[in-house]
Amino acid sequence: MHMKYDMAVVGAGPAGTSAAISAASRGLRVLLLDRVRFPRFRPGECLHPGIEPIFRELRVWHAVSEASAVRPAQRRVCWGGTSRLESFGRDVEGEWRAVHIARTVLDAILLQRARDMGVEYRQAHEPLQLLQKSGGDVDGVVIGGAPVQCRYLIDASGSRSWLNRQLGVAPQVCSPKLTAFCGYREGRLEDAQQFHAGVDGWCWFAQVDAHTINWTLVKHGVHTKPCVPAELSGMPAAGPNVCGFDVTWRRAGTLAGHGYFVTGDAAFVLDPSAGNGVLYAVLSGIFAGECVVAVTEGREDHASVQAHYDEWSNQWFDGARKALAGIHGQQWNRTGAA
Numbered sequence: 044m045h046m047k048y049d050m051a052v053v054g055a056g057p058a059g060t061s062a063a064i065s066a067a068s069r070g071l072r073v074l075l076l077d078r079v080r081f082p083r084f085r086p087g088e089c090l091h092p093g094i095e096p097i098f099r100e101l102r103v104w105h106a107v108s109e110a111s112a113v114r115p116a117q118r119r120v121c122w123g124g125t126s127r128l129e130s131f132g133r134d135v136e137g138e139w140r141a142v143h144i145a146r147t148v149l150d151a152i153l154l155q156r157a158r159d160m161g162v163e164y165r166q167a168h169e170p171l172q173l174l175q176k177s178g179g180d181v182d183g184v185v186i187g188g189a190p191v192q193c194r195y196l197i198d199a200s201g202s203r204s205w206l207n208r209q210l211g212v213a214p215q216v217c218s219p220k221l222t223a224f225c226g227y228r229e230g231r232l233e234d235a236q237q238f239h240a241g242v243d244g245w246c247w248f249a250q251v252d253a254h255t256i257n258w259t260l261v262k263h264g265v266h267t268k269p270c271v272p273a274e275l276s277g278m279p280a281a282g283p284n285v286c287g288f289d290v291t292w293r294r295a296g297t298l299a300g301h302g303y304f305v306t307g308d309a310a311f312v313l314d315p316s317a318g319n320g321v322l323y324a325v326l327s328g329i330f331a332g333e334c335v336v337a338v339t340e341g342r343e344d345h346a347s348v349q350a351h352y353d354e355w356s357n358q359w360f361d362g363a364r365k366a367l368a369g370i371h372g373q374q375w376n377r378t379g380a381a
């Protein structure tokens with residue numbers, strides 16, 4: 044059967060655009076969909092230093108590095124009454140540096156790169172629905188009542204995990220409840236990244252550009268009342284208002300199957316103290332795109348790429364979860380929540 048698209052991607056954040064770029068750069072016909080008009084707000088301005096070689100590979104590094112005014116090589120960690128500077132690491136080429144960049148700018152760079160690679164981008168004004176074959180396999184997506192078949196569908200819809208919801212598959216919840224708030228203030232920090240562990244969660248401050256500080260607060264339990272960290276409360280507000288997010292750790296019930304891959308936050312949510320949500324989104328998007336290319340070119344069969352993708356994704360999640368348990372474990376043990 045002739046299909047107009049080899050791959051359709053739901054969600055044009057870092058996971059979706061990376062999947063689209065990776066597949067389109069190998070000649071696949073890609074449709075990229077998002078329900079909102081860009082620029083749209085998402086948190087996640089501090090990128091792990093490991094993003095640099097990956098962005099070079101996607102050929103967006105030049106634009107990203109030009110737009111990043113703050114590149115710290117270390118962060119201050121205040122924990123258990125001590126305060127110390129931690130380096131991100133170094134190699135023969137020098138110190139590893141984080142990349143601080145406004146998400147609207149980063150997402151615009153990635154989207155532009157996808158379009159330059161020939162990806163067709165559409166804003167879906169009506170809710171998308173899943174198109175399934177009679178046996179239940181994923182067959183594409185219904186946009187405004189019109190079915191669009193594709194060989195593969197990539198779910199990059201973020202933490203609401205659109206495809207798993209459409210399939211009726213529940214997530215696996217992996218931590219007690221966690222709530223994150225974030226916001227912006229005008230001002231300057233002495234250290235461009237600061238991590239403060241507290242009694243009922245932790246707090247993160249980051250200098251996004253010369254005048255703007257991002258703060259993120261993660262609290263144990265469910266909270267609805269926004270709370271600005273006391274250290275910044277005297278500074279004028281800047282940018283979007285305080286937002287609350289459910290950052291309880293969770294794993295999508297299915298990560299890959301016949302005709303689909305689930306990437307980025309749609310696959311896993313960990314709280315932002317992991318510090319690598321965007322890195323994982325980009326890597327998982329690229330991996331999913333490469334899986335689709337390998338099957339389309341006949342180099343590998345679906346079962347083997349699905350097994351690789353499942354294994355790699357689960358290893359990532361389990362590794363990050365273990366690392367984070369060290370940050371939250373003491374409080375959870377104390378409250379008996381774990």
Ligand SMILES: Cc1cc2nc3c(=O)[nH]c(=O)nc-3n(C[C@H](O)[C@H](O)[C@H](O)COP(=O)(O)OP(=O)(O)OC[C@H]3O[C@@H](n4cnc5c(N)ncnc54)[C@H](O)[C@@H]3O)c2cc1C
Nearest residue numbers: 054056057058078086087089200201307308315320321324
């Ligand atoms: C408070 C907070 C602070 C954070 N700080 C950091 C940080 O400093 N560094 C870091 O690396 N990570 C951070 N993260 C994590 C980071 O925000 C995410 O991991 C990252 O945005 C995931 O990218 P994504 O592409 O998977 O999803 P998203 O960036 O959420 O993009 C998903 C896209 O899908 C679209 N979409 C959703 N549903 C549909 C639908 N039904 N149809 C069509 N389109 C749809 C949305 O409009 C959106 O554009 C933070 C998270 C939180 C909550």
